[in-house]
Amino acid sequence: MTDPGGQSPRERYRAQVRAEIKRHAWEQIATAGVAALSLNAIAKQVGMSGPALYRYFASRDELITTLIRDAYRSLADTVRAASHSGADLIGLARVIREWARSDPQRYFLIYGTPVPGYHAPDDTTKISFEVMTVLLEVCGAVSADKPATPFDAHLETHREWAFGHPAEATTLHRALSFWTRLHGVLSLELAGHFTGMEIDPDLLIADELNALLAQ
């Protein structure tokens, strides 16, 4: 009899194998990028034959979709945890950067080159909004006495995306700038575009965000 609310042994086993498949999939992505992800290669690593994977994932695409969802989920959880332990914007940035640096290809799976034609599953935008919600909370806590810019005015009339969040335009603006400035530095760092110039991205990010708070 299955423990209601719990897991039968078979379910537990399935979950374990699924997790192991994903683990090796991430390893492969970290090593050679998503494009090189091969079901047969994963199967070999897991120690079973290729077709056996189809017990766990309907197709290569479904596996990748699951990985993308997990990446979003992990990022959202990380950000929320940091916020709950009282991180300010700079602390948040540091946490996100560490998350990204621990597995650059996972970051790029979310924020990297889009594959023309491929559309991420709908629920990822929901998870993505979780991140934005945290940003809005933290940005709302910052005192705001700054001159309104043309983009602020633009935001006053285009704020449906912050659905239900009662933030002022300047708060939305700050959250957006935080996001784009951090991503700007971080993605260039991860892609190796600072190689050769001996720049400390952490300092640059801190500076970019301090300027954001001061402006």
Add this chain to the structure above:
Amino acid sequence: MTDPGGQSPRERYRAQVRAEIKRHAWEQIATAGVAALSLNAIAKQVGMSGPALYRYFASRDELITTLIRDAYRSLADTVRAASHSGADLIGLARVIREWARSDPQRYFLIYGTPVPGYHAPDDTTKISFEVMTVLLEVCGAVSADKPATPFDAHLETHREWAFGHPAEATTLHRALSFWTRLHGVLSLELAGHFTGMEIDPDLLIADELNALLAQ
């Protein structure tokens, strides 16, 4: 007899065919991304058999390397042209954004997800520095009376990358911030991360750069 300094008919023909191959390669990349680029498919479009391509490119990798180099070259030329016709930082940003939007996958070939293990040819960093040089020129023209930040101090001791350029640390800083802020907004826009929120990236970029000049 070959016209010295000119091109023999054969050379001219070779150059034409090479150009046509590249054209179709770009089309394919725009349609399905680099990962999907196939020599046989290109050959079919050009109207010749697969092996014939090897008269023009030694391998798939060499073709891609050439495309990457061309992308860098095109960006550098675009930026330099804009600077020569007197564009300021905001104008420069607009030009770069248009360049990127005209072929997003070309932008991502330079600034997108890196393929682990792959290293761009050395000369691309040289071309990349051409872009930085223009940025430094334009940034140097901006009057600079602003408080020094920790990152400015960091730059005073880490400025070898701006090899030979006599700019002050604040100028280097401005050029870097221009680059990272623009890339932050632009790459998110091109990857479709603003879809749904009806944001005008042009306004956001202008705002980000005005803040940069005011700070």
Add this chain to the structure above:
DNA sequence: TGTACATCAGTGAACGCGCGTTCACTGATGTAC
């Protein structure tokens, strides 16, 4: 100008490869009486 030769673009057949995916099957694990 005409002929002999070298260069070189392009072809078609073939190679080996690894891919995602299907199918019919075996054998172990869990369920019901």
Add this chain to the structure above:
DNA sequence: TGTACATCAGTGAACGCGCGTTCACTGATGTAC
């Protein structure tokens, strides 16, 4: 508790495919005397 049956994880063979790349070749274009 023991037996009969259903569920389901995993296998091995096979499918068709398109890939990058090589090779020996044909035929046209250019070069030299």
